[in-house]
Amino acid sequence: MSEVVIYTRNGCMQCRMTERYLKEHNVPFEERNINDEPQYIDQLKAQGFRSLPVVMAKDADPIMGFRPDSLKALVG
Structure with missing residues (x-):
């Protein structure tokens, strides 16, 4: 299991943007x-x-919404 879990829903633009950010920065989730x-x-x-x-x-701490500033901490 990955150390990062992202909870999403269909049709959620912020969810897609968060996923894209993690993928672009090679953060497995x-x-x-x-x-x-x-x-x-x-x-x-x-x-x-x-x-x-x-x-x-x-x-x-959990991150809610698309927060590139907070997601930066997950980038190894």
Whole structure:
């Protein structure tokens, strides 16, 4: 399993931009799309998230939305 997980949904421009940023900077990640895997919706809501994308990385605070400034910390 990747150390970076990104929660996305279909039709989400910020989700696509976040994925593109991670790919361009060679950051391996696992995508969890809530349209394909709705079991993650309740998990995200229970943690207080109400919008996507949510990027979770080991030993880092979650990143909500397309935040290149915060995503920079994931680039090795």
